[in-house]
Amino acid sequence: MLQYLYLQANNIDDMNKTVIEEFLEYLLIERRFPKNTVVAYKNDLMQMQEFHDIRKNTFSNDWWRTLNPKKIETYKLHLRNKEYMTSTINRKISSMRTFFNFLNDRDLIKINPSENIQLDSFITKRAPEYLTLDEFRQILDVCSGDDPIHIRDKAMVGLLYSSGLRVSELVLLNIINISDKEGWIRVDGKGSKQRFVPVHKEAWGNLKLYLIESRPYLKNKFTGDSLFVNSRGKRMTRQGFWDVLKKMVRKSGLQKSVSPHMLRHTFATHLLQGGANLITVKELLGHSNINTTQIYTHLVDETVRDSFYKTVKGPGR
Numbered sequence: 001m002l003q004y005l006y007l008q009a010n011n012i013d014d015m016n017k018t019v020i021e022e023f024l025e026y027l028l029i030e031r032r033f034p035k036n037t038v039v040a041y042k043n044d045l046m047q048m049q050e051f052h053d054i055r056k057n058t059f060s061n062d063w064w065r066t067l068n069p070k071k072i073e074t075y076k077l078h079l080r081n082k083e084y085m086t087s088t089i090n091r092k093i094s095s096m097r098t099f100f101n102f103l104n105d106r107d108l109i110k111i112n113p114s115e116n117i118q119l120d121s122f123i124t125k126r127a128p129e130y131l132t133l134d135e136f137r138q139i140l141d142v143c144s145g146d147d148p149i150h151i152r153d154k155a156m157v158g159l160l161y162s163s164g165l166r167v168s169e170l171v172l173l174n175i176i177n178i179s180d181k182e183g184w185i186r187v188d189g190k191g192s193k194q195r196f197v198p199v200h201k202e203a204w205g206n207l208k209l210y211l212i213e214s215r216p217y218l219k220n221k222f223t224g225d226s227l228f229v230n231s232r233g234k235r236m237t238r239q240g241f242w243d244v245l246k247k248m249v250r251k252s253g254l255q256k257s258v259s260p261h262m263l264r265h266t267f268a269t270h271l272l273q274g275g276a277n278l279i280t281v282k283e284l285l286g287h288s289n290i291n292t293t294q295i296y297t298h299l300v301d302e303t304v305r306d307s308f309y310k311t312v313k314g315p316g317r
Contacts, residue, residue: 045099
């Protein structure tokens with residue numbers, strides 16, 4: 001497992017590799033962070049080290065020992081100049097802070113240099129981008145006929161939209177995750193939390209068609225219990241799904257940049273526009289905190305406003 005986490009950590013000396021490995025193992029085992037989150041922490045640390053080494057024009061054996069608040073603020077400025085989003089910059093600084101707390105607890109450093117570094121304030125919160133129902137239909141309709149790949153792609157994209165799954169949750173689905181109850185699947189979400197989510201009738205039909213017509217054609221000795229597989233019979237990956245979606249969008253002619261996460265936003269948006277409340281959306285999305293779901297509050301406000309205009313008769317109406 002740890003080998004998977006360090007495939008790209010080729011420029012770290014043995015001592016630093018050991019320290020970082022211990023840190024990531026701590027996140028994975030003691031803090032029970034999901035694998036994808038641990039990989040994000042690793043990437044954030046690698047990026048910080050790269051910035052440090054380029055500025056010094058040398059490779060440092062103890063790069064994390066030489067950091068101070070001024071250098072970290074310089075790194076923040078570098079990230080802003082690279083036009084990283086505020087949320088991304090804050091996450092990278094938070095990753096660094098957690099790492100230094102870990103080092104401090106183990107007496108590898110005396111002072112956490114990131115302790116008093118302030119996170120950037122959000123000036124505005126961008127409303128999540130989403131697709132209209134017609135735009136989503138335009139993408140889905142490029143998959144037609146009885147081609148096994150088209151059947152699979154239509155089932156995957158339709159399931160992601162109709163259930164609001166994260167793409168990581170989609171590709172990790174196994175056959176056993178399909179509930180005996182018609183129109184439901186069991187999802188293993190972040191932090192090993194399980195939830196049951198309903199699947200729209202049309203998407204459920206496309207999923208059943210995939211299981212009957214496409215998966216038996218694609219599977220081989222590598223397939224195992226994987227629900228969605230690639231053309232080589234192996235489990236579909238996040239990058240593989242990304243490629244599938246990009247090809248479908250390009251073929252549809254839709255002039256919009258569409259990501260897997262946009263389909264998740266689209267799911268939540270359409271639910272709220274249809275009258276669902278935030279609590280319901282929170283549970284279906286698998287959010288642990290209602291504050292995360294609050295990004296859709298503007299949609300609730302718009303729905304209430306439109307309902308008001310349609311039902312309330314005031315002066316001049």
